[in-house]
Amino acid sequence: MAVAQMEIASQFSVAYKRAILATMHDKERVIRPLLEGGLGLQIVLPAGFDTDRFGTFSREIERTGSQLGAARAKIEASFEHDRQAQVAIASEGSFGPHPFIPFVPLGREIVVLRDRESGLELIGHHADLSTNFSHETVKTVEAARVFAERIGFPQHGLIVIGLSDANPAPEKYLRKDTWTFPELSQSVSEALALCGAAHVETDMRAHRNPTRMRAIKRATIDLVRCYRSACPRCTRPGFAVTERLDGLPCAWCGEPTHALRAEVSTCSGCGHRIERPAEPRTADPGQCLGCNP
Ligand SMILES: [Zn+2]
Ligand SMILES: [Zn+2]
Numbered sequence: 001m002a003v004a005q006m007e008i009a010s011q012f013s014v015a016y017k018r019a020i021l022a023t024m025h026d027k028e029r030v031i032r033p034l035l036e037g038g039l040g041l042q043i044v045l046p047a048g049f050d051t052d053r054f055g056t057f058s059r060e061i062e063r064t065g066s067q068l069g070a071a072r073a074k075i076e077a078s079f080e081h082d083r084q085a086q087v088a089i090a091s092e093g094s095f096g097p098h099p100f101i102p103f104v105p106l107g108r109e110i111v112v113l114r115d116r117e118s119g120l121e122l123i124g125h126h127a128d129l130s131t132n133f134s135h136e137t138v139k140t141v142e143a144a145r146v147f148a149e150r151i152g153f154p155q156h157g158l159i160v161i162g163l164s165d166a167n168p169a170p171e172k173y174l175r176k177d178t179w180t181f182p183e184l185s186q187s188v189s190e191a192l193a194l195c196g197a198a199h200v201e202t203d204m205r206a207h208r209n210p211t212r213m214r215a216i217k218r219a220t221i222d223l224v225r226c227y228r229s230a231c232p233r234c235t236r237p238g239f240a241v242t243e244r245l246d247g248l249p250c251a252w253c254g255e256p257t258h259a260l261r262a263e264v265s266t267c268s269g270c271g272h273r274i275e276r277p278a279e280p281r282t283a284d285p286g287q288c289l290g291c292n293p
Contacts, residue, residue, distance in 0.1 A: 012120050012237050014113070014227070015040035019087035022049050022078040026207040027091055030217040031111065035089065038224035039113075043089075046081050067094045068123070071112040079116055089113050091216055095133040095204055107131025107212065109219040113227075121268075122238045124223025132156050132211040135201035137163060144188040144200050145181065154179055157208025160187045162195035169195065176203065236269035248278060250288035259283040 019041040021028055028045055035041045074090035082088075091111045098106040111124040134151055138144045148158055162173030173194050175187035191198035206213050231239040243264040247256035260278045267273075285291040 012115070012118055012235070014087050014115055014120075017041055017086040017115070018082075018084055019043050019089055019113075020046055020078045020082045020085035021089045022046055022074050022081070023089075023091055025205045027213070027216055030213055031089065031091060031220050034217070034220045034224055035113075039227055041087060044082065044085070046078065049078070049081055067092045067108065067110060068112070071110060072114075075112060075114050086117060087113060087115050091219070093204065093206075093212060093216070095131055098129070101129075104129060105131050105133040107133060107215055109212070109215045111216065111219045111223045113223060120237065122223055122226050124219045124221070124226055126215050126219035126222060128211075128215045128218075130211060131215065132202050132209055133204065135199060137166075137197055137199055138188065139192070139197050141185050141188045141192070144184065144198065147200050148181070148184055151202050153184065154181070155210060157203030157205065158184060159201050159203050160184070160191050161199040161201070162191045163197040163199050164195055168199040168201075173198075231267035231269060231272050232274070233272040234267060234270040236267055239265055239267050239272075242266040245275075248281075248283040248287075250285055250291055251282035252285045252291050253288060255288060255290050257283040257287045257289070259287050 019035065021031060021043050023031065028043070032043045036043055071090040071092040074092070075088040078088040078090065079085060089111065091109065093107065093109045095105060095107045098104040107128045109126045109128070113122045114120070132151060136143070136147045138147065144160070151158065157176075158178060160173070160175045160178065161168040161170050163169065164172055173191045175191070178184045178187055188198050188200070203209055204212060206216060226240050227237045229239045230237055241263045243266070244260055245262045245264065246258050246260055248259035248261040249255065250257050262275045262277050265274050265276070
């Protein structure tokens with residue numbers, strides 16, 4: 001039995017495989033050591049591979065489709081770019097308002113790995129409320145300085161865009177690489193002279209956003225964890241929580257509440273499914289619609 005399991009495991013192993021990591025903006029700095037150390041991959045960085053054509057954060061190229069879709073498109077293009085690569089890795093971030101909490105931004109990072117031969121696809125996730133995602137319309141250089149200080153400039157980068165009809169208009173004015181307050185003042189002055197108002201926003205490119213770089217690292221750690229979590233039946237990596245079930249019974253009346261009842265892990269290879277009940281096994285009556293109307 002043990003021998004058979006070893007054979008199946010090696011079928012999905014990515015150790016010693018040539019892996020293309022198509023990334024820009026220094027993201028390899030956090031991704032590479034984790035995937036070489038944690039998965040045994042041999043990471044290669046493609047030369048002359050422009051991932052910005054899949055969409056950038058500063059609006060020159062609108063991002064199309066979903067975050068996972070964008071990562072998969074990068075993986076496809078990577079395999080085409082490097083015919084020898086057995087594995088491809090792509091990282092993708094998305095930022096926007098939190099779906100449930102008003103005025104709170106949420107950052108989501110994914111790092112996706114695909115094995116060309118076995119078809120194995122693993123996704124590392126990280127969601128973060130501490131994401132540094134923000135923007136403001138300014139009409140004076142002073143207002144831009146206040147915003148810049150608040151978002152942690154110059155450690156965190158800032159993008160200055162001209163405003164036209166109340167909308168950011170990068171075709172009129174766009175300045176990405178300001179590194180000092182004097183440079184910032186100058187580019188805001190230029191945008192104001194040209195457009196009357198400027199849109200300043202946090203630079204979400206990883207090398208200019210240390211908060212984001214940390215989030216990418218956490219998503220990569222999640223990918224390593226995902227790889228090491230093998231299906232107990234077929235040993236395929238990536239046996240992860242795929243579903244969260246609510247309906248935890250109320251401690252007083254026993255009626256189902258909206259609290260988490262169980263986490264379900266499913267194998268994408270053989271379909272094996274395990275339901276892990278939540279702890280504690282009953283919900284606080286404060287979460288019960290009957291006992292706490
Ligand atoms: Zn399985
Ligand atoms: Zn109750």
